[in-house]
Amino acid sequence: MDKVYYLDNNATTKTDPEVVKAMLPYFSDNYFNPSGVYSAAQDARKDVENARATAAKFLNADPKEIIFTSGGTESDNMAVKGAAYANTDKGRHIITTKIEHHAIINTCKYLEKHGWEVTYLPVDKYGIVDMEELKKAIRKDTVLISVMFANNEIGTIQPIEEIGKIARENNVYFHTDAVQAAGKVKLDVKKLNVDMMSLSAHKFHGPKGVGIFYLKKGVRIHSLSQGGHHENNRRAGTENVPGIIGMAKACEIASAHLDDAPDMARIKALRDRLEKGIIEKIPEVIVNGHPDKRMDNTSNVSIRYIEGEGMLIHMDFEGICASSGSACTSGSLDPSHVLLAIGLDHGTAHGSIRFSLSKYTTDEDVNKVLEVLPPAVVKLRSMSPFWKEKNK
């Protein structure tokens, strides 16, 4: 493969070599099913439980509150459907936002078809949920509030602690999809007042296909699949032992990374340089997301009067990996629901590009974008009717 300049870390991250190293023995020598009674299996059980303790520590939770899943989507389904099915005696109303990941939005839409009511809270131009709107939306029959920690497209971080407080005061369960936040922001389930939280290992340099569902002790949910007694009867199916071991290693590494201020500052400095460079070199650019309450690794810009896919492909010719909020990359005709929710018009939303950095991002990656993107924009604008009209 030719050299790749990888700036799509909100999609997935490179698996840390230490993580791979930790996983390998569990494919070959330590392949045993942790449910077995013989000592080899019991050793595997011990390793899985140690991994659970590590994951719990990562979130300041109790190991009993950690359920291993296949990733963010399963965890989100578990939270929304699990809480909905288990609490019909209280009601059938759910509150979420207009900017959630599809794992939440489409699960809510599914429930709407089956008798539940869902309120999708609006957000302001930065992508932040209005607390007054939230308070107004809570009803007697509200069983769940689900608000994402940080948005995958624009990086905006919600006031989770405050939302958690409001949920507690109103005696409503609160779930947060923290898939993007994990490894970028410190997570403390106690401080945040959350009842449920979703995480996915591959977003913080762990393996794909494994995630965490945090379920606070005493919170009532139904399990989604029926089978064996795994994960304390919460999630049937033989444990993904290599994945779980790899994820625990990724949690350990991420904790150290989050405590390392220069390491975190380096990513933010690179992101800021990239964003500043784009604004300086390209006219008519809008930066999306909140100026401060935003993940340090994410930059989402709307390059007006052109469409995103063309820019992505021009960058791909030079090995740059990024993503877009345009319809063309989503398989639908509508641009990203997040960009529409923050008030962008369709044309501007179609011209949005997301760069997301990680600890592996280098100066060279940023330089490459600043070298390749501006001429690509000039070319695409030279054939855009809107650009010509604007400059008439």
Place this chain on the structure above:
Amino acid sequence: MKYSDKVMERFKNTKNMGRIENADGIGKVGNAKCGDVMWIYIKVENDIITECKFETFGCVAAIATSSLATDLVIGKTMKEALEITNKNIVEMLDGLPPEKLHCSVLAEDGIKRAIEDYNRRKQGLSPLPEKEEDDHEHEHDHDNEKV
């Protein structure tokens, strides 16, 4: 989504892009809401299209199909140009992903509308207004393409 090499080549080395300032006919089609707008310009001499250019706001497929469509009509008579279909365009690009077929329809429409505009002007009528697509209809087409 995977584009054919021919689509990528067309996109990379785009031909006929830009505006003809004193065009004899202009075909404006598409809808910015759906992410694709094409403006096709033609110059006509003795019933033959001597020059054709495009301006497109849209994805890779929209740019590739409009570029190819403009190439196809240059040197053709009006009648010949009207015979070009989106199917021809798709075949010459070695296919398009199903959700991108509407781009080729737009390119065909753009050419037809530019010729219609030329004919109107020749008769002394006002130029054709921009064709605004009905969103609902567009989505409906899109659903059919997926089947």
